[in-house]
Amino acid sequence: MAxxxxxxxxxxxxxxxxxxxxxxxFPAALAVLGRFRLxxxxxxxxxxxxxxxxxxxxxxxxxxxxxxxxxxxxRQVRLSWRGWFYSFLAAAAFLFIGLILQQxxxxxxxxxxxxxxxxxxxxxxxxxxxxxxxxxxxxxxxEWGLLKNGSLASGTVLEEHKMTRSLPRIVYGFQDAxxxxxxxxxxxxxxSLYEQMQVSxxxxxxxxxxxxxxxxxxxxxRQDALWAxxxxxx
Numbered sequence: 669m670a671x672x673x674x675x676x677x678x679x680x681x682x683x684x685x686x687x688x689x690x691x692x693x694f695p696a697a698l699a700v701l702g703r704f705r706l707x708x709x710x711x712x713x714x715x716x717x718x719x720x721x722x723x724x725x726x727x728x729x730x731x732x733x734x735x736x737x738x739x740x741x742x743r744q745v746r747l748s749w750r751g752w753f754y755s756f757l758a759a760a761a762f763l764f765i766g767l768i769l770q771q772x773x774x775x776x777x778x779x780x781x782x783x784x785x786x787x788x789x790x791x792x793x794x795x796x797x798x799x800x801x802x803x804x805x806x807x808x809x810x811e812w813g814l815l816k817n818g819s820l821a822s823g824t825v826l827e828e829h830k831m832t833r834s835l836p837r838i839v840y841g842f843q844d845a846x847x848x849x850x851x852x853x854x855x856x857x858x859x860s861l862y863e864q865m866q867v868s869x870x871x872x873x874x875x876x877x878x879x880x881x882x883x884x885x886x887x888x889x890r891q892d893a894l895w896a897x898x899x900x901x902x
Contacts, residue, residue: 744890745815750857751886755808762801769794811880814870815887819845823869823881825861826851835859838884842869844876852877856884 747755769791823842830836836856843849850871861867861884871879882889
């Protein structure tokens with residue numbers, strides 16, 4: 669077809685090139701890409717049995733390739749762009765509220781009983797939101813430690829709750845290495861999780877109630893730990 673288009677077609681070489689791309693170049697590129705992906709899968713597949721023998725049975729089955737990518741510890745954990753964004757907002761809110769509260773205390777409260785009660789109420793609200801900001805960073809510190817050194821299991825999103833004035837929340841469940849089942853309600857910072865979705869759960873082996881779902885967090889974990897852990901499970 670390419671030869672006929674080149675010799676007798678109205679577009680000659682351009683027509684022949686279009687036919688060659690559609691029927692030769694694109695299929696050949698897909699074949700090469702498929703062969704490359706198959707080679708990567710064959711490199712990972714022998715590790716699944718060893719990982720199951722090592723006790724990575726968060727969902728009662730074999731470890732998946734995505735789970736195996738986070739096996740090595742300590743892992744390299746970084747904030748995602750969402751993490752930097754929310755951390756900036758929390759820090760800015762803490763400074764802003766703190767400055768307002770400091771200025772209010774500096775000016776003193778009104779001697780009027782009604783105004784004094786109002787000032788106390790406003791001060792308590794400011795203190796509450798300061799505590800929310802501090803809790804944000806405290807929780808992120810705990811999650812960073814779990815992602816860095818915690819055990820890994822496969823979890824499932826059981827419930828999804830859309831909030832009107834805040835980020836959505838989910839409830840996920842998972843099993844630890846001993847087969848005990850746990851549930852936890854967390855904020856979905858990604859806003860993209862849904863019910864029955866599989867998530868990667870990192871938990872404290874001594875206290876599995878302390879856990880987080882990586883996909884709902886504000887962190888990213890480097891996924892090259894698989895290759896560093898290759899010899900560990902042979």
